[in-house]
Amino acid sequence: MSVTVPPLRSDQRQRADRLDGARRLVGADLERVNVLILERLQSEVSLIPELARHLIASGGKRVRPMLTLLAAKLCDYEGEAQIALATAVEFIHTATLLHDDVVDESDLRRGTSTANTIWGNKSPVLVGDFLFSRAFQLMVATDRMRVLEILANASAILAEGEVAQLVTANDLSTTEDAYLRVIEAKTASLFKAACEVGAVIADRPAVEERGLADYGTHIGIAFQLVDDALDYAASQAELGKTVGDDFREGKITLPVLLAYNAGSSEERAFWERTMERLDQSEVDLSQAQAYLSRHQGVEQTIERACQHGARAKAALDVFPSSPVRDALLDLVDFCIERAY
């Protein structure tokens, strides 16, 4: 598939505009989701809202809940269930973030710092479990077994993907296919479910369910590819993602795999030392960036993201043109343009 990669700079204003359509169409719903999030975070045990609010209220773009709200609107859904489901999706995502940040003894020895250095390991795990259970309570309240089925399956695939990532984390022999399967499981499965349930609550035909599911899968893969690219794109530090996190953890992502596979034996030895044996010094991140740049690891990763973005857009062809569909198409560009 031949895809034109957009120029490496576009202005900030245009990027913001990509969300304008979505905000106009589901802004009121998103406000209700924010209210429900705070309401369902409440607990007599004050550590729960305290710790969860730290993460969940701290700005996030609410991409996943927005997908559920737009998907339901695309399907002309007239009910109320989309609010609870968008909240449930955000809770599952937040639980995953909390559990992702758990550190091993080895991380502590290497001095890796995560949000959990503030709270310890244990509270974020248990608060994550609480959010996960709250998500299921919210789904039950919609009284739709198909919705429960889709989100329970997505959660299992997500958790399986997280374990798979852990296993392959420091393994440079990971193939591009294996890597894509991992991100499809750990990231795209929730994006997919978030979109699919919109069609389910609106009782739409299977072809539309499938269209939204495919849209979700591919925007999810694109989102994760861009995330992995951004980890090495120093100039984008202002976008909120810390540069070099994946590198320091030795987390093998596509930019590294591409550079490793195309690299000289000296380069390969560098990646093996830094990523597999986690033997790193201060200058290694810039060295890694230089090698990535030589083999266009970041650019090629973004090109793959553009390909999945195109597939996400094509999946919406089963729906007639409408402002809601336009907003979903714009959201794809928003996710990819984070990289510029």
Next chain:
Amino acid sequence: MSVTVPPLRSDQRQRADRLDGARRLVGADLERVNVLILERLQSEVSLIPELARHLIASGGKRVRPMLTLLAAKLCDYEGEAQIALATAVEFIHTATLLHDDVVDESDLRRGTSTANTIWGNKSPVLVGDFLFSRAFQLMVATDRMRVLEILANASAILAEGEVAQLVTANDLSTTEDAYLRVIEAKTASLFKAACEVGAVIADRPAVEERGLADYGTHIGIAFQLVDDALDYAASQAELGKTVGDDFREGKITLPVLLAYNAGSSEERAFWERTMERLDQSEVDLSQAQAYLSRHQGVEQTIERACQHGARAKAALDVFPSSPVRDALLDLVDFCIERAY
């Protein structure tokens, strides 16, 4: 309530007999649960069955699944859903154990060792999430929204109880009531749900649902009280529970609260040093046991367990006498007699 505490020794044979009725009545079902457990642990990601099997297959008395199987049988349930639900309950329990064992940096510094020292922190958390999601998939397969509701609520209460326990963990000013609320949440909520769903799948009237729910709550509280007592009862080491774990973690349980509140100022200073400030030396565990013995902390805790055991039994009065009811009554004694 006046309760006669049984003598402190009964023979091993009698204790084993307490489970004979249950095994005769639901042994075949329990075998199917064991098969389903292994089947649903399967994953392409081999770390998942490897790690989970370590815990889930390593004996365990399957008390919770047995409760679901017996409850369904007590309600003359003729279907198949009890197998999936008993498995789901065991998965939720196992996920909790995995997450409970997560250690903080401070634990590592103190050299506390748990199962997670083998696997690190991260894998058990993610495998726990997988089991939790698998539990929800199993529940969805029963196609009963009330069942999902009961188990989602129980999970939320359980997680909230775990966080509450973390917060009160090293606090000797915890009241007995606050302690009981925590164990009702973190232990009894799952016992309660495990029993309650038996009545729900059998479409039994509310009074029987309530009877089984109350039975579950009180056997759950009794079970946890005995567990907390056993942590200080050295002579019972052969029963599989390591003595002194709670003490070393500074986990405040009822035996300690009773001894602390009845203690001299010297004793209170001892508990404050060892449990609140975690400043412990090798002789402190025997000193703690001596203080507990002086104030009958263990015996009084078991007395409370007997009271809840009696309430569990009374809750089954709404059911006519039957071999299944007898097995459930015996199960109460089994849980309490672990202490002797």
